[in-house]
Amino acid sequence: MKNIILSSLLSIAVTITQAQINIPQPSPLSTVSQKVGLVDVSITYSRPSAKGRKIFGELVPYDKLWRTGANMATKLTVSDSVKIAHFWVPKGEYAIFTVPGPMEWIVIISKQANLSGINGYQETEDVGRFKVKPVGTLFTETFTINFANVTTKSAEIQMEWETTRISFPIVTEPDRVVMKNIELALNIPGRNYYQAANYYYENDKDLNKALEWINMAITNNYERYWVLRVKSLIQAKLGDYKGAITTAERSIELAKKDNDEAYVKMNEESIKEWKKKLK
Numbered sequence: 001m002k003n004i005i006l007s008s009l010l011s012i013a014v015t016i017t018q019a020q021i022n023i024p025q026p027s028p029l030s031t032v033s034q035k036v037g038l039v040d041v042s043i044t045y046s047r048p049s050a051k052g053r054k055i056f057g058e059l060v061p062y063d064k065l066w067r068t069g070a071n072m073a074t075k076l077t078v079s080d081s082v083k084i085a086h087f088w089v090p091k092g093e094y095a096i097f098t099v100p101g102p103m104e105w106i107v108i109i110s111k112q113a114n115l116s117g118i119n120g121y122q123e124t125e126d127v128g129r130f131k132v133k134p135v136g137t138l139f140t141e142t143f144t145i146n147f148a149n150v151t152t153k154s155a156e157i158q159m160e161w162e163t164t165r166i167s168f169p170i171v172t173e174p175d176r177v178v179m180k181n182i183e184l185a186l187n188i189p190g191r192n193y194y195q196a197a198n199y200y201y202e203n204d205k206d207l208n209k210a211l212e213w214i215n216m217a218i219t220n221n222y223e224r225y226w227v228l229r230v231k232s233l234i235q236a237k238l239g240d241y242k243g244a245i246t247t248a249e250r251s252i253e254l255a256k257k258d259n260d261e262a263y264v265k266m267n268e269e270s271i272k273e274w275k276k277k278l279k
Helices: 002-018 174-185 191-202 207-219 225-237 241-257 261-278
Strands: 029-036 039-046 070-078 082-084 087-089 092-099 105-110 126-132 135-148 154-171
Touching: 029 135, 029 154, 039 135, 039 154, 087 126, 105 154, 126 154, 174 191, 191 207, 191 225, 207 225, 225 241, 225 261, 241 261
Parallel strands: none
Antiparallel strands: 029 039, 039 070, 070 092, 082 087, 082 154, 092 105, 105 126, 135 154
């Protein structure tokens, strides 16, 4: 009986020892993600709060390496190569370290993505480093990283804490990926030719090639009023205003059948403008 009781007590003691108490973390983990061009970019970091403390120059010393947050080093993940500042960063996971200063910060992109803070940091593992100027901002209680000024090819990574903000650009190369996708997809008729032609038109690429592709879309059973609208714009940009007017008139005809007054109006305004250029 004593052995049974002792065994039960030991079992309870082990269970208590192994149990974990979940409590709110003072610097909670956060991940912010953004599609930049065709690249998935995410940043995982821990978010400390000021809690009445002086941050830069005291809690976070100037001119010393900082993990850029709390706990584990801040991690940057990119699904394809990106350009940060003046250097290219291949697809993969990286750490973002910083060296804050009153007038200038150093930002470091390191291959050491899984360090516990700055312990074990080696400069030889840097992909690159660059300098940025901090700017003043409204008070931010909790350290925050976000994406701003997002375009089809680029974005800014912004970091804010206390009354300080730094930002730096991240640039992608969507043309390279799109061109590859175009080459792979153009063996499928219709819609893909239209998408390729529209991309070329919107990004000021080879308009003759764009016209060739959009004609292939139309001849491959994809004559739509929005497709004809793009064709007319391509023709006009090539200086073929007479052809553009003819195409726009056909676009109006199809748009009216679909009760799309917006396209009717756009085409009518363009025809009016192009007729002036024929005089």
